[in-house]
Amino acid sequence: MENWLTKRARLSPQRCAVRAGSYSLTFAQLQQQVLQQAGRIASLQANGRIAVLTDNSLPGYLTILALQQLGVAPVLLNSRLSVDELGQQLRDAAVTLCLAADKLVRPLPIKVISFSQLAQQTVVTVSPAAEFVPTATASIMFTSGTSGHAKAVLQTYDNHFYSAIGSALNLGLAAADAWLCCVPLFHISGLSIMLRGLIYGMTVVLVDHFDAKVINHLLCTQPITTISVVPYMLQKLLRDLPADQHYQAAFRCMLLGGGPIDRATLTECQQRQIPVIQSYGMTETASQIVALDFANAARKLGSVGQPLFPVQVKIAADQHILVKTPTLAAGYLNQPTAFSQQLHDGWFDTDDIGYLDDEGFLFVQGRSGDMINSGGENIFPGEIETVYQQHPAIKQIIVAGRADTTWGSVPLAYIQLNAPVSAAELRAYGREHLAHYKVPRAFYLVTDFPRTGNGKLKRRALTPAVGELIK
Numbered sequence: 419m420e421n422w423l424t425k426r427a428r429l430s431p432q433r434c435a436v437r438a439g440s441y442s443l444t445f446a447q448l449q450q451q452v453l454q455q456a457g458r459i460a461s462l463q464a465n466g467r468i469a470v471l472t473d474n475s476l477p478g479y480l481t482i483l484a485l486q487q488l489g490v491a492p493v494l495l496n497s498r499l500s501v502d503e504l505g506q507q508l509r510d511a512a513v514t515l516c517l518a519a520d521k522l523v524r525p526l527p528i529k530v531i532s533f534s535q536l537a538q539q540t541v542v543t544v545s546p547a548a549e550f551v552p553t554a555t556a557s558i559m560f561t562s563g564t565s566g567h568a569k570a571v572l573q574t575y576d577n578h579f580y581s582a583i584g585s586a587l588n589l590g591l592a593a594a595d596a597w598l599c600c601v602p603l604f605h606i607s608g609l610s611i612m613l614r615g616l617i618y619g620m621t622v623v624l625v626d627h628f629d630a631k632v633i634n635h636l637l638c639t640q641p642i643t644t645i646s647v648v649p650y651m652l653q654k655l656l657r658d659l660p661a662d663q664h665y666q667a668a669f670r671c672m673l674l675g676g677g678p679i680d681r682a683t684l685t686e687c688q689q690r691q692i693p694v695i696q697s698y699g700m701t702e703t704a705s706q707i708v709a710l711d712f713a714n715a716a717r718k719l720g721s722v723g724q725p726l727f728p729v730q731v732k733i734a735a736d737q738h739i740l741v742k743t744p745t746l747a748a749g750y751l752n753q754p755t756a757f758s759q760q761l762h763d764g765w766f767d768t769d770d771i772g773y774l775d776d777e778g779f780l781f782v783q784g785r786s787g788d789m790i791n792s793g794g795e796n797i798f799p800g801e802i803e804t805v806y807q808q809h810p811a812i813k814q815i816i817v818a819g820r821a822d823t824t825w826g827s828v829p830l831a832y833i834q835l836n837a838p839v840s841a842a843e844l845r846a847y848g849r850e851h852l853a854h855y856k857v858p859r860a861f862y863l864v865t866d867f868p869r870t871g872n873g874k875l876k877r878r879a880l881t882p883a884v885g886e887l888i889k
Contacts, residue, residue: 419550419575422616423449423483430619437596438476438624445619448483455484457541459517462531466514467558469493471504471522474603474626477533479612481517482557482603487546491555493570494604497522507560511570511751552576556613558751559606561701570751573606577704580744581610582617584726588709589644589671589695595620596668598636598645600628607646607675610705630658641668648676648874652694653683653814664691671695675706676874678782678800680807684719698722698782700768704745707731708780721779731780732765738786739772740765771798788877790819790827792855797829799877802858805851806831811839816867817858818880831858832867832880833888841888861888 426435431446443451459468459481468485470492472478485492493511495504497519505527508516516530523532550556556575560568599611599622615622623642625633628651636642647655652674671693679696687694695715699706708731710723725731730742742765749757760767771789772782783789783798790797799817806815813834819827831844841861848857862885868876 419552419579421487421547421550422613423452423487424546424548426616426619433619434621435615436476436479436622436624438479438626441476443476448480452480452483452487453544453546454541455480455536456487456544456546458536458539459484460488460544461539461542462515464515467491467493467511469495469508469511469513469516469528470604471495471497471516471518471530472533472603473497473519473522474599474608474624475519475533476624477537478519478603479624481533481536482609482612486550486556488544489547489554491558491572493558494560494609496560496604497602501525507568507570511558550575552579553748555748557609559604559609559701569753569756571701572748572751573701573704574748577745577747578610578613579617580728581704581706582614584728584745585610585614585706585709586618587727588711589673591618591620592643592670594641594668595643596623596641597621598623598625598633598642600625600633600651601646601648606699606701606705607648611646628654630654634659634663637665637669638663639666641666643668643670644673646673646675649674649679649683650869652679652687656683656686656690656692659690661690669693673697673706673709675699678784678803681720681804682807688716688719696722698780702747702766703741703743704747707741707743707745710779714779718779721775721781723780724778725780731774733772733774734762734767736786737771737773737783739768739770739780739782741768742766785877788818790817790829792819792822792827792829793825795853795855797856799829802829802831802848802852802856806833806844806848809839809844809847811835811837811843814867816875816877816880818877820859820882822859825855828859829856830880830882831861832864832885833861834864839888844888862886863888 427445427449432444435443435445435448482492520532520534552575555572557573559571597611601608673695675697696710697706698708707729708722728744732740769786771786784800802817803815813836816832817829820830822828844861864885868879
């Protein structure tokens with residue numbers, strides 16, 4: 419396929435490609451600046467893989483695209499990781515050079531060049547590839563690590579292209595589309611917005627970090643049509659938005675991914691006429707592969723929807739969700755066995771548990787590793803969370819399992835409160851709405867929930883040590 423940046427700059431030279439604060443670039447200007455950045459990187463004469471450690475800034479945006487113009491797949495690093503964690507990933511990916519935003523520069527076991535240092539490099543002339551090889555690696559991105567050691571995922575141009583096509587067939591496209599990107603560029607949801615900008619010819623509104631007040635102001639005052647969010651972001655936006663305030667008329671939807679959402683939040687969005695499109699996907703599938711369309715959003719509340727057009731989904735005998743899709747990554751870097759173990763006759767085991775209703779809508783119940791087996795009974799944390807989220811004293815609740823010598827495992831609840839409440843009251847409430855074995859054995863008050871760098875809940879990091887026992 420023809421080089422995306424080259425083609426888009428020719429097709430839509432004067433259309434706005436990206437806005438970052440008060441600064442904006444047309445696609446023609448974006449191409450010019452990306453090629454200049456590619457020339458600076460080429461002058462370094464680096465051999466081996468190159469990593470990018472960036473925030474949601476324009477220099478980082480340009481650098482990622484510049485590496486692709488050089489035929490180099492950027493290794494995208496999570497800026498929220500520790501030096502030790504980053505060092506491990508750099509070694510795993512055999513990276514020899516890291517290009518980093520100035521404020522993110524830190525001592526790493528390889529050469530690090532800041533964006534301001536890179537800006538001082540002499541620009542050499544580069545000849546970008548006329549075509550992108552569909553099966554070539556376009557990006558290398560680490561999984562969020564919610565279920566163990568993060569793996570480096572090899573994402574191809576085909577993966578990103580079919581992801582963009584599947585999303586467009588679900589959400590539709592408009593000439594004036596503008597997608598607000600406040601999710602990290604090192605995460606698949608952020609990178610996919612950037613690449614869709616080229617494929618669709620739409621404007622990307624780049625925001626350097628998530629701040630509910632700032633985002634709500636943009637959605638109320640700017641002609642933004644779409645925003646990608648994860649559950650905690652959506653909940654914060656709702657809490658910050660005054661009841662009498664509404665997003666501007668051009669706004670079409672919040673694309674929600676990154677994990678399960680409680681029914682109460684979805685109901686509030688419905689009542690406030692905030693369109694939310696739930697979706698399901700992962701790093702290995704280059705963003706969402708299942709989404710709930712506008713027509714069925716109210717009727718199928720709680721479902722993540724139906725497979726996008728290029729995607730097939732089925733449920734295995736053990737309730738695992740299996741997918742077959744052209745967006746499936748080429749594999750895990752240096753871990754071919756780990757990837758092949760998740761493939762069964764061409765179907766990829768997502769390690770998520772769920773079911774399809776009689777109309778083919780997917781309901782995700784959680785990670786298989788999060789499921790609690792108590793005395794031979796399977797307990798899904800999401801079911802308990804949905805019930806308790808209706809209690810007026812509970813602001814947010816997360817349930818996790820703990821080993822138990824009698825039952826094998828039992829559920830514990832970690833809670834943020836709106837008002838004081840006793841454990842006896844919480845247990846009594848649970849017994850009214852749940853089977854007795856699903857009622858948490860103990861309740862712990864917490865100030866926050868552990869999350870990965872892209873906002874996903876780290877359920878396995880929840881232990882009684884992180885909270886205060888509610889009596």
